[in-house]
Amino acid sequence: MDFQPTEDQRELRAGVRELLEGRYGREALRASVDTGVVVDRGLWRELGAAGFFALRLPESAGGVGLGLAEAVLVFEEAGRVLLPGPLVATHLAAGVVPGAAEGTAVVTACDLGDGLVTYLGEADALLGAAELPAGSPVRSADPLTPLHRVPSYADVSSYAPEGALLTAALQAGSALRTVELAVRYAGEREQFGQPIGAFQAVKHLCARMLVRAEVARTAVYAAAVTSDPGEIAAAKLLADEAAVLGARDCLQVHGGMGFTWEADVHLHLKRAWVRAEQWRTATEAEEGLAEELLRSSTSSPTR
Structure with missing residues (x-):
């Protein structure tokens, strides 16, 4: 089976990247952190007009009429820019x-x-609920992911597989971006008269980051094509690992500079921590994958 994007899919990804880089580049990211305005309503409407949210709605319902394969490409780009x-x-x-x-x-x-619910203060509606509940603010590890604790919980289990896969795509995008940040810094920062990227230890860090990110991206693409529950569980596991460990390795490459507030690396790590708990945690993904593997082994004909 060929999981390579088609020409139309590549054009879709390029268009979304151009939109996001133009509207939510590094300056906009830092402005969100500094001002605390985490949802730009103008950009949200632009995303809607571009079909970001209606991507998988049928054309008869006013949507774009595409599928999960295209959705993960779009969400990967959103993950790149945080x-x-x-x-x-x-x-x-x-x-x-x-x-x-x-x-x-x-x-x-x-x-x-x-x-816990993310972005409750910025939301107009809660999926699966008739109205927005009242919530108590909870401190979040990520400055751009505000949290609230709510007394009543709306069931979203029917959305969980797709939610987990799209979150995995966000994580994969973040992981790929931290690879770029690490490689760029390794080529710019010099010690002992040469770029630190020339040192074997730094090369190994960057290589591990790239392998994890590409494996996660491949798993996300495969799960989007097959929609198999086991594939989705594996994709979430791999993408969470790639995003969290990739951001940590990127911090290592940056050294002390990576721990400063001005660097963007810590934002990738903090967002990865939160996303790893969304829709499907590592434990839930492991259990889901184990169930699928067990079901597959017991249903296979014996010889």
Whole structure:
């Protein structure tokens, strides 16, 4: 089976990258951190107009009529630039919550455990609920992912597989971006009269980052094509690992500079920590994958 993107898919990815780089580059990212405005309503509407949220709605319902394979390419690009906001929940709400497909409504979901909800203060609706519940603010590791604890929890289990896969795509995009950041810094920073990228230890760090990121991306693409529950569980596991460990290795390459507030690397790590708990945790993904493997082994004919 060929998991390489088609020409149309590559053009879609390039178009989304151009839009996001133009509207949410590094200056916009840092402005979000400094101002605390984590959801840009203007950009949200632009994403809606570009079909980001209605990508998988049928054309008869006003959507683009594409599938999960195209959706993961789009979400990968959003992960690269650390675009904040409940992207997955709003995408899943298209066709269900009025305004979600067009980007005129921001929809969040109960996609975390312990009664936690992301972006509740910025949301117009909660997926699977008739109205937004009241919530108590909870300190978040990521400055661009505000958290609230709510007393009632809306069931989103029917959305969980797709939610997990799209979150994995965000993680894969972040992992690929940290590879770029590490390689660029390794080529610029000099010690002992040469770039630190010339040292074997740094080469090994960057190589490990690249391998993890590419394996995760391949797993995400495969799961998008097959929609197999086991493939989705594996993709979430690999993407979470690639994003978290990749950001840590990127910090290592940057040395002390990576731990400063001005560097962007810590933002990738903090977002990766939060996303690793969204829709499907590592433990849940491992259990799901184990169940699928066990089911597959017991259903296989014996010889």
